[in-house]
Amino acid sequence: MLDSPVQEIKDKIPILDLIQDFVQLKKAGTNYKGLCPFHSEKTPSFMVSPAKQMWHCFGCGLGGDVFEFIKQIENVEFADALKILADRAGVELRRPTSQQIQVDRKKDVLYEINAAAAKYFAKVLWESHEAGAEALEYLRGRGLSDQTIKNWQLGYAPNDYHYLENHLAKSFDKKDIELAGLIIKSDRPQPSTLTPQPYFDRFHDRIMFPIINLHGQVVGFTGRLLHDQPNAGKYVNSPETPIYNKSREIYGLYQAKNAIRKENRALLVEGNMDVITCHQAGFILAVATSGTALSEPQLIVLKRFTDNLLFAFDSDSAGESATRRALELALNAGFNVKIAALGTAKDPDDLIHRGIGLFAKAVEGAGNFLDFFFDQTFAQHQAETVEGKREITKQLAPLIFRIADPITKAHYVRKLAVGINVAESAVWDIINKLSVPKSIRAAAKERRRDRREILEDRLLGLSINLADASFLAQFLPTDFRDENRPLFADLLALRRPADQFRAELLSFSADVDMKEQQLDPQPELAKTASEFQKLLTRQRMLELGSQLALAEQAQNKAAVEQLSQEYAELAKKISN
Numbered sequence: 358m359l360d361s362p363v364q365e366i367k368d369k370i371p372i373l374d375l376i377q378d379f380v381q382l383k384k385a386g387t388n389y390k391g392l393c394p395f396h397s398e399k400t401p402s403f404m405v406s407p408a409k410q411m412w413h414c415f416g417c418g419l420g421g422d423v424f425e426f427i428k429q430i431e432n433v434e435f436a437d438a439l440k441i442l443a444d445r446a447g448v449e450l451r452r453p454t455s456q457q458i459q460v461d462r463k464k465d466v467l468y469e470i471n472a473a474a475a476k477y478f479a480k481v482l483w484e485s486h487e488a489g490a491e492a493l494e495y496l497r498g499r500g501l502s503d504q505t506i507k508n509w510q511l512g513y514a515p516n517d518y519h520y521l522e523n524h525l526a527k528s529f530d531k532k533d534i535e536l537a538g539l540i541i542k543s544d545r546p547q548p549s550t551l552t553p554q555p556y557f558d559r560f561h562d563r564i565m566f567p568i569i570n571l572h573g574q575v576v577g578f579t580g581r582l583l584h585d586q587p588n589a590g591k592y593v594n595s596p597e598t599p600i601y602n603k604s605r606e607i608y609g610l611y612q613a614k615n616a617i618r619k620e621n622r623a624l625l626v627e628g629n630m631d632v633i634t635c636h637q638a639g640f641i642l643a644v645a646t647s648g649t650a651l652s653e654p655q656l657i658v659l660k661r662f663t664d665n666l667l668f669a670f671d672s673d674s675a676g677e678s679a680t681r682r683a684l685e686l687a688l689n690a691g692f693n694v695k696i697a698a699l700g701t702a703k704d705p706d707d708l709i710h711r712g713i714g715l716f717a718k719a720v721e722g723a724g725n726f727l728d729f730f731f732d733q734t735f736a737q738h739q740a741e742t743v744e745g746k747r748e749i750t751k752q753l754a755p756l757i758f759r760i761a762d763p764i765t766k767a768h769y770v771r772k773l774a775v776g777i778n779v780a781e782s783a784v785w786d787i788i789n790k791l792s793v794p795k796s797i798r799a800a801a802k803e804r805r806r807d808r809r810e811i812l813e814d815r816l817l818g819l820s821i822n823l824a825d826a827s828f829l830a831q832f833l834p835t836d837f838r839d840e841n842r843p844l845f846a847d848l849l850a851l852r853r854p855a856d857q858f859r860a861e862l863l864s865f866s867a868d869v870d871m872k873e874q875q876l877d878p879q880p881e882l883a884k885t886a887s888e889f890q891k892l893l894t895r896q897r898m899l900e901l902g903s904q905l906a907l908a909e910q911a912q913n914k915a916a917v918e919q920l921s922q923e924y925a926e927l928a929k930k931i932s933n
């Protein structure tokens with residue numbers, strides 16, 4: 358195993374550090390505990406052992422080492438998990454497959470191109486380019502310090518159609534620059550098929566905001582027009598590329614993630630400028646969805662860091678249905694949601710410029726999302742008319758429906774009934790008729806271990822921990838799941854398990870299980886073996902029962918006799 362990078366990577370990446378990037382963990386004895394990111398749960402059954410460098414979930418049964426964790430959470434195969442962790446550990450991989458080399462090289466080239474473009478845009482902004490100077494003045498005029506402009510790697514794309522193309526073409530293939538979304542192939546017909554189709558820059562006369570992923574790499578850009586132009590969108594984003602997935606990236610999260618985890622809340626704003634102004638003013642929890650409506654994948658990413666979202670909307674979009682949908686998504690994903698009222702300010706950027714204290718007050722005084730929507734909805738509709746009552750109810754009932762706490766729920770039902778002046782029972786009728794939308798997390802993965810799996814794993818784990826294989830002798834290899842069968846055979850034969858990994862995992866899992874439930878392993882081993890045996894017997898009896906019915910139907914006397922006998926023996930065994 359001398360040139361295997363696996364161990365080297367494991368040594369360099371403490372499992373706790375890695376998993377804490379995805380799951381909030383609390384110390385529990387020598388282990389750490391949190392809500393499982395792989396199944397939906399309210400009480401934590403996800404355990405991490407820094408000593409063993411393993412994780413395990415008692416709810417859904419998933420578990421393993423750092424590689425297994427990345428495979429599951431990023432939904433990738435081992436080879437990709439290896440690559441991701443090697444990057445993180447700064448370990449060079451010696452022998453990746455040739456196909457992977459190609460994919461990785463392509464992605465690496467795209468990262469390099471984006472990094473080079475960001476550098477170039479910044480150079481134009483800072484280095485005396487005529488229009489660059491104007492862009493710099495614009496940013497300073499928006500209240501950004503030079504340090505902030507540098508920290509966020511802001512730049513300027515000049516009003517020219519080939520500047521970036523010519524610059525990048527010195528180092529990169531134009532096809533790759535096109536794939537990175539930075540240049541576009543012209544659709545102008547060419548005089549001859551021999552003339553290559555010309556390209557032009559995607560971004561011109563725009564302030565450039567690099568979009569940085571969680572690993573600190575530039576994956577794309579948002580460009581904001583410096584001078585208004587007819588028929589040109591104020592904001593333009595990079596298109597989706599192999600390294601940029603719009604619905605997953607969250608602007609500012611790379612910079613904000615540690616603060617968000619520490620304070621266990623995130624401040625969600627709408628624009629990139631809002632994020633930057635917030636950070637400059639000390640609100641380092643701010644992130645933005647940057648050009649898209651808040652999406653489920655973004656919420657799943659945020660959920661790794663916190664359960665608490667504080668929305669600070671632009672005042673003109675606060676009442677929009679897109680905003681309401683974003684809120685509903687967040688509620689469905691199990692976030693606690695609060696909304697900061699910005700008063701007459703246009704957006705967070707505007708309020709911060711009126712006074713940092715004003716914004717701080719709005720953030721700290723952020724109220725329950727429902728009060729906010731009550732005010733909004735009642736302001737928009739006539740609560741006296743039948744139409745108004747219906748519309749108000751239509752908007753608010755789904756939100757009230759999602760409140761888990763019964764007292765809070767009753768409070769808002771009453772508030773709505775009083776507000777539209779109808780009987781409370783009528784509101785309850787409507788609320789009770791609504792159905793539960795599938796939570797995005799529950800829909801993502803709903804896998805629970807059955808009792809048989811739990812007993813089987815525990816039996817093997819305890820046998821290892823107590824170095825006692827005597828309880829295994831009563832079982833057959835076929836009583837075990839495929840993944841446990843070799844381990845069972847090794848333990849029974851008192852051999853060192855060939856599958857060390859599985860052995861360690863089950864050992865760890867049984868160990869934590871005992872400690873968690875304060876059970877004594879010795880008697881628990883005997884009990885587990887007997888319960889597992891009983892369960893297998895019952896399952897076998899069920900099978901026999903249906904075989905027996907078939908044999909009787911076929912009037913196969915010999916078979917009926919044999920099956921009945923076996924059934925009777927099992928029944929006797931179970932009653933003992």
Ligand SMILES: [Zn+2]
Pocket residue numbers: 393394395396403414415416417418419
């Ligand atoms: Zn789980």
